[in-house]
Amino acid sequence: MKARVELWVRLKVVDLVSQTAWMTLVEKLELGDDLRGLVHYSYWGMDAEGSDGMTILSEIDRVVRMDSAFTNQNKHLYRLIVEGGGSTGDLVLEKDFPMNVAAKHQSERGGIFSFDCLVRELHSNREEGFKKRLNARLKAVSVSDLKAGEVWRVIIRGRNEDEAAKRIEGIIVTRSRREGLLLNPHYQHFEIISSTRLEREGNDPKGKVGTVGIDPARKRV
Numbered sequence: 378m379k380a381r382v383e384l385w386v387r388l389k390v391v392d393l394v395s396q397t398a399w400m401t402l403v404e405k406l407e408l409g410d411d412l413r414g415l416v417h418y419s420y421w422g423m424d425a426e427g428s429d430g431m432t433i434l435s436e437i438d439r440v441v442r443m444d445s446a447f448t449n450q451n452k453h454l455y456r457l458i459v460e461g462g463g464s465t466g467d468l469v470l471e472k473d474f475p476m477n478v479a480a481k482h483q484s485e486r487g488g489i490f491s492f493d494c495l496v497r498e499l500h501s502n503r504e505e506g507f508k509k510r511l512n513a514r515l516k517a518v519s520v521s522d523l524k525a526g527e528v529w530r531v532i533i534r535g536r537n538e539d540e541a542a543k544r545i546e547g548i549i550v551t552r553s554r555r556e557g558l559l560l561n562p563h564y565q566h567f568e569i570i571s572s573t574r575l576e577r578e579g580n581d582p583k584g585k586v587g588t589v590g591i592d593p594a595r596k597r598v
Contacts, residue, residue: 380426382425382458385419385468387419410534415530416475420528424521425519425520426520430460430461433518434457434462437511438457438465443514488541489533496529496567499564507525508520542572
């Protein structure tokens with residue numbers, strides 16, 4: 378059996394990188410009127426082959442829990458998701474949509490949308506290293522086509538999803554001191570791997586307009 382696998386990891390404690398990025402985007406780049414929230418994850422996505430989904434899930438879970446290159450149980454929350462094979466971990470991705478309290482109670486026009494933006498290096502040397510590291514430790518399971526990087530979950534207001542999505546590049550890609558922050562285009566690139574429409578007055582996803590994790594209802598962009 379071959380299945381797509383995702384590993385999402387974030388800190389249990391306050392993420393100073395995310396906190397600094399938020400302050401810069403809101404105060405220096407003056408995006409506070411529309412930016413509602415920001416979450417920072419480490420991310421690995423890969424194809425895995427094994428006898429069945431549960432074998433793939435349990436074997437990859439065994440390896441990533443023992444290898445600090447992926448997770449450190451003392452300081453990280455994680456979610457491991459196998460397409461058709463379930464998931465495990467203590468990170469509840471489908472509810473991880475923190476919104477700035479002050480912004481959340483402002484008058485809204487349109488809707489609130491969350492975009493998961495995967496930032497990767499232009500060259501794949503780092504990803505090849507992770508793939509070799511996993512395959513050297515896995516038993517009866519092998520991985521290929523691995524993508525690794527950071528995911529920034531950007532929660533933003535917009536009249537509609539298309540308008541909100543068009544604004545993401547201006548937030549993510551650093552073009553000048555006044556535009557973008559979260560990646561350097563000289564050695565990084567990004568893609569939006571999923572989107573979710575949120576309720577106006579809360580932080581729960583609205584219906585199944587898009588969910589995180591590998592799911593038929595997930596909206597890939």
